[in-house]
Amino acid sequence: MTEATLRAPWARLNTIHPRYLIVSLITLILVVGEWRYAILGGYDRLAAALAACVVTEAMCSRVVRGRFVNLASAYVSGISLSLLLKPQAGLLWPFALGGVLAISSKYVLVYRDRHLFNPSNFAISALLLLAPGTVAILSHQWGNDLATNAVIWAVGLLVVWRARMLHVTLTYVVSFLLLAAVRTALVGGPLLAEIAPITGPMYQLFIFFMVTDPRTTVRTRRGRVLVASLVAVVEALIRIAGDYQVGLLRPLYPAPPILALFLVGPVAMWVDLWRGGRSRNLGTASTPR
């Protein structure tokens, strides 16, 4: 067996657009999770989220851009919403409205023709903050099973590597771990309790599908590392506030990483786009993505 043949699968992997690797990964999570743990809580939820995302994407792209865009992104958003949203029994509107909000935010909350929020992140954050009495986020699921988590981590790391976003994932994870130690020093309690959240399913979806979203990350590698660190810092601040029982911030406590990205991500995008525009206006070269 030659080195060339050994490299062949990796070479083939390199020819697949990262978008489709992400689609494959989230589909894998959906199928395996539903098969083993019935994670959806009803296929009507999946149908509502997917339909809302796909239809909204098709309509918005046609109306705003005059053409239909690739629906892979809408598909990923739809699956993400159906996996992450856990509302009251029998409610479908959070999935439908979440889908509309996620996709339409890409066409409304824009700056210099770029959307500022990760679509799923925006929708979930909006639902959690505006309807906390009826909508919750995935808190524990997938059986708290180490083996399942390990498989998702392995495949997820492969995908973000291929999408050239591995540095974002690693930056966030390392920052989280370091800040977990800081939090323990500040608030007491076992270190393992502070590290524990990152082993859960909400974080897997966050790390592999939200914080690394190529469309809502800044242009430079250094910038992305900075933003991932900032998200972890804001998340740590939310968590510390949670430990100190700051009542005003209670709506943020159920989903600290999601809401940290909701706060940091669009600001970072706006600053990045503003600086990029200013650089172009000044005739200086900007670093390519």
Next chain:
Amino acid sequence: MHYRSAGRFVVAVVFAGTLAAVPLLGRRAESTLRAGLEVAGFRLRSVAPELGIAFTHRAPALDPRLDNIAPHIAALGASVSVTDVNDDGWSDLYFTSSRFGHDNALYVNRGDGTFHDVAPAAGVADLNREGEGVSMGAVWGDYDNDGLEDLLVYKYGYLQLLRNKGELSFEDVTEAAGLRRWMNANGAVWFDYDRDGLLDLYVAGYFRADIDLWHLRTTRIMQNSFEFAGNGGANVLFRNLGDGRFADVTDSLGVGSTRWTMAVAAADFNDDGWPDLYLANDYGPEELYENQEGRRFTLSFAGLDTDSKSGMSVSLGDVLNRGRHDVFVTNISERGYLFQGNNLRLNYLEETRRFREVARGVVADAGWAWGAQFGDLNNDGWMDLYVANGFISADPDRDYWYGMSKVAGATGAVFEDAATWPPIGTASLSGYERSRVLLNREGQLTDVADVVGVTDRYDGRAVAFADLFNRGVLDVVVANQSAPALVYRNTVAPGNHWIALQLVGSRSNRSAIGAEVVVAFGGRRQRRVVAGGMGFASQNDRRLHFGLGTHTLVEEVEIRWPSGEVQRLEGPQVDRLHVVTEPVRPLP
């Protein structure tokens, strides 16, 4: 360009409209349908002190290695079970406490509207002792068929069987009965699984049986999953041998679930004439064990296996008057964090071999729900539902939900160790929640708790229904964790009728536990079972109470005795209690 601008405007309008709709729909979903007092048709008044009932539950103090989450682990043990201990026709109440040195109480009903505690003299008070464990609940059943109700106390510790000798005196027969076994149990039921006329006993393990919560060898005692944990204490089925002894037949019968069982109910769910077992499991899916003619139980896939929540209580009721046992299992809901939702499962086993989950709105999301019971509180012919809520009411300004959420999403290996849980300190966890009283209006359940007078904020655990004053109405008794027990005296608006049945077995067990009764009136068929424990850590009055609405005629009462005997009463008189003794079939 204009086209695109217009398009962008349209999308922006849709976006803004959708965003505005979220809080509106959220508030609408949160709001509960309310009904006025005149619609409810009954009022509940808290009267325990007037009755002479002054019982306060005490929680256990456990191994100091559990101090970081002691309030969580010690949050159970308040129970109430109803019996007629002296066979005088008046319902008596037994409450458990859960701290060493604190007594359980047996309140005997004097029949004049007052009760008095006879537990110390009767020998059923001082059961919470070091080395023996503390009480988690109790169930009454006449295991020796002598006409006197005996008492099984299940504990975090050794089981205890107390034989009723009569004249309000008990003897501890645990050792002789072969029941001296250490179990960390939260539930038990008497039932006659093999229909031999002797009451058998099913005890639900919660923590593993090798764990002594006062002398831990390890802190790895917690669940290994919040959803599919299988490392709880094994449940045990004890067969009554008829000579005062019991034998462990768990393995041969196939009912040794190691899920974290909180509550059990026994009834004939599939209408095959044999009592099945329905388990509410914490950190796992509910389980239905179908009885294969007393020879074995098989775990049924009735749509329960993948729907994993935090089952706390099993209550059976015929919600739609179809002549079926529907099932209500309580779970957890907390604003922003978790909407597991209670389950109201309609029984469609005959048609589809499955239950259909229909809980929505206030039925699903009541809070951190514990004990619940079905019963016709206004005698309108439809079974209402009482749900007790609230887990840990401590410092109202500190909340442990965020702390618990840190470990709840982690891999099981992390939170299986109690030492890794964040310290709870003085925080509350779903504390100060109010109970729900769900009025059944022809199948639609509406919360009427505040209008009928249920406004307490104690951490409710066990709920039991009983006609305490023999008036033809169901009163409500609630055992609260680390708080006073409540008795709600029910006053029903005039106009509705009722019928009640007290069954006495002859070939069947004398307590008639397992007898299935269907009352036909006004074109409806309502079914109830005589239960040897139901709800969470509770047992109702075994006299079966049926509201009839304005109907003055009961077409038929069908009694299916555990022995298999079917007895029919044609046109029994309404507004009275009927004492029915099982016919003794003539010898062949």
